[in-house]
Amino acid sequence: MKKNKLLISILLIIIIKALFLLTKHIQEDAFITWRVAQNILDYGVYGFNGDERISSSTTHLYVFISVLFKLIFSENFIYPLLIFNSIIYTWGTKILSDILTSNDNVKILFIFFANFLPPAIKISILGMEFGLIFFLYVLFLKYAVLLRRNWAFLLLPILISWTRLDAAMFLLINFFYDLFRYRKPNYFFILSGILSVITILGFNYFYFHEIINNTIIAKRLAYANEADNFMSKFIGMLNNTNYYSMLKIPLNILKINIFLIITIFLSIFSFYKISKNLNREQKYILSIIYTYAWVRMVVFGFANSWFDWYYWIPQIFMFIPIILYFIQDLNKTKIITYIVIFFIPLVAYQTVHSIATGHGEWYYNRKVGLYLDSIEPDKSKTVFLEPAGYIPYFSKLKAIDYVGLVDKRVLEEFKIKGNNVAESVIKKYQPDYILEDNKPMFKGDISIEESSKYKLIKEFHILQNAKSDNFILDKIYKLKPSGRDYYLYKRIN
Structure with a gap:
């Protein structure tokens, strides 16, 4: 009965979240990936325009998955693929809930709230690769970090790297955590890192005659701003709502966004409070994802990387302690408080945003x-x-x-x-x-x-x-x- 209750809840969450598909909110860049996938089918070439080879998508693995969906569903592939993205993200939150709590009711609330954060909705419906990368991150945390499976240390970093090259930051943080904890290097992890570099950079070099994806080079050249100094970058990082907050609203107080202040303060407070009630392994996993969230947002924010999607997964990881703080003891007052203060406003905001943008x-x-x-x-x-x-x-x-x-x-x-x-x-x-x-x-x-x-x-x-x-x-x-x-x-x- 417990398993059925959890499974039914997950299915209902996926169905409710699928209502956002009606908004037609699909990210512009998803169509670049799908154009590359179509080019592979039409010309047998990983490119964008005919038989010219070019890595115009930032995600190789998701391109190949898109090819598979196009082969199966033809021109009607978009919504099956979006549903797939939504399912694997939701299943990823289920796996994360298994790690962070043993109470099924807490798990259900966690999965529900973690699926209706604005970046979680975007991950699920916008057609980009971040549902896949989130799922692979969580699989790595469970099977490699927690269960110490050698196959996971060997295989998952390769899949993660092939999904997004910048996901190496997540793997690097995990490597240093692992090295510090066990006081010796994990040779399967090291071998996987070597294979990841060799395979993806080798593919880029021999197929495209470049080492770094063309999209990365293009953005660096087109959006470079030589006038930016340390202080301007730092202030820009603090002011940009996308980096640390759930909401993208231009509202500043003393040149610092009020949502940024609230999110950071509440996240740190919640992380401190819930850490007292977690066991050793749970603290370890939460520390990894929390560290990754901070490092990713600081590094990319300071580099003036202002695309929304760079921050979706870090935003979710940073918000997880807040969700856990309000639900971990199943206190009705705290749960209702979360619903009133966070759930309803955030879902309403994303609904309006998705309807208008879609x-x-x-x-x-x-x-x-x-x-x-x-x-x-x-x-x-x-x-x-x-x-x-x-x-x-x-x-x-x-x-x-x-x-x-x-x-x-x-x-x-x-x-x-x-x-x-x-x-x-x-x-x-x-x-x-x-x-x-x-x-x-x-x-x-x-x-x-x-x-x-x-x-x-x-x-x-x-x-x-x-x-x-x-x-x-x-x-x-x-x-x-x-x-x-x-x-x-x-x-x-």
């Missing part, structure tokens, strides 16, 4: 891609745009993106020209279409000689999309009109 991206960016697909039957034509997610995926055209994530030629221009590469890319590679968010093109910074070769053929305005006959939806869309105006230019032959 509408803006699925019913706006996707519509732009479908329009291009409808007017251009020749899929060898190119479009110069940013970002390279929804629109290239649904237009099926070849893409040149402003950052160089999917076209290495843009990276070469960054190395030569610095940040202003638009004109040189247009002049050299003559894209058939340019999708810009300015009129005139690139704010008039493109020479008349080059800009005169293009004519404006279509305008897309986000405020026209942010409307609904439903009063509530209309308010939500206008509260957060996700997207921007686009102007589509076509090259004059």
